[in-house]
Amino acid sequence: MINLLRHFAILSPQRIPAPLRMARNRYLRHWTIHRAWLLFRRQQREAREKTWMRQYQSMNRACEELRLTSGPGTREEGYLFRMAMEKKGVYGLKGVPIEYARAQTETPARTPWDHEWKRD
């Protein structure tokens, strides 16, 4: 059982620290660190977006080539493109395997990879 009086005593303004106060040089250092952090975030974000654009362009060019391709065999032009654009079975419960939902961690599992996996 929490003692309510003590609870509010701890959260009283006298126990909460005052806002930070920094001298000029210290504040300049703080500001520099802050700007460096923003720059770092920006570089990360731009590298990520660049990758996405590059991948999109690659897919786009491949699809354009596919659209202008006739075949295989006697199939008419654009047959493979239409097959590739089909969304059958993409949405729904079986659309994405559940193993795909594994999150990245900081350190690996005891057995990092199951090499002995067999298809039954």
Place this chain on the structure above:
Amino acid sequence: MMSAAPGRGAAALLRGSQRVCLQCTRSSTPLLLLRTTTPTTTSLLHPRRTFAAEAVPSPIPEQPTTTSQPPPPPSPGPGPSPYHIKSALILTRPPLLTRLPTPFESSFYLYQKRLNERLVAPFRKDYYFKQDTAHDLEWRIKIKERHGVPAKDIGRYNPRGRMAWNDEVLVGSTASSPSTLTEVLLKDAEVRVSEDGELIAPEEIVPVEKPMPRRTEADDKDDKTRLDRKLDETLYLVVKHGRTGKWGFPMEQVTTEEALHHTAKRALQEAAGVNMNAWIVGRVPVAHRVVAPEVEPETKKLVRRGDKIFYLKGRIMAGQADLSGNTQGLTEFRWLTQREMKKVLPEEVWESVKGMVELR
């Protein structure tokens, strides 16, 4: 100058495709012009460029034998198609680990943690530990060792004392490095007081099990056939063709009954066996490569058919490749990161697939 390029593009489009899609045939001329100013035109001019921005179109360079350009003479009439259509699978293992934080990131986090400690309300011990229980005794021992500071991961610093202003870490300090933090947290997690409330002797303290190292045995041995190497990067499956001695991806020719993803699945099974929990991401090709057909210059007769290779992307979630009994004449396989893959692959293959590689 700009008027020449769309005209050429439109001509190529009409020549390459006798049957334009329904939308294009229905639409009037402006739409057709709009279509031709899209990246198709620029990719015609610069087959190897991965971006499409260009202010002034430059003259068409001399055609190499291998190019992504749709070549001029695909005769849609009777006769064999000048191309083999092939589907290849780029099987990738996603990174299992997060990126290691840069030194700047770790020190920034420590800095922010210390600033936060200067601003928060005091820790309420009574809320978490009942008076005079074993946990309370243990807390008292540990907080004394931390010089009265509840936070475990901010190094030797007291945010409430007289030196609270001195929250900056000096150059060369290891207080913010991930390995130091792991050590400190593991040490703190050790049980110091028994359930009866008695102090455990230092030699009887059970050390907490450490997390596995990020660098595995396969990394130390540099075994490139293992999947538990380079855990924080994407790995790509490349196979070596015994006949040509070149590295590439599992590939097969598309039959009339198949779509690209069927062929890619078959190619993987024929190359590397079925004992892989693999999944093909979508049905859309992520990269392509066109090898131009050989044509006799005078008679325009087809000497050798070219290749149109479409690469699909796959993900592996368990299992291992096994080349025994493959029907494609493969001798070796490797799981490589993108940098290693760049060194191993033939240049023209790398140029065509480099657009799909991941950031790390």
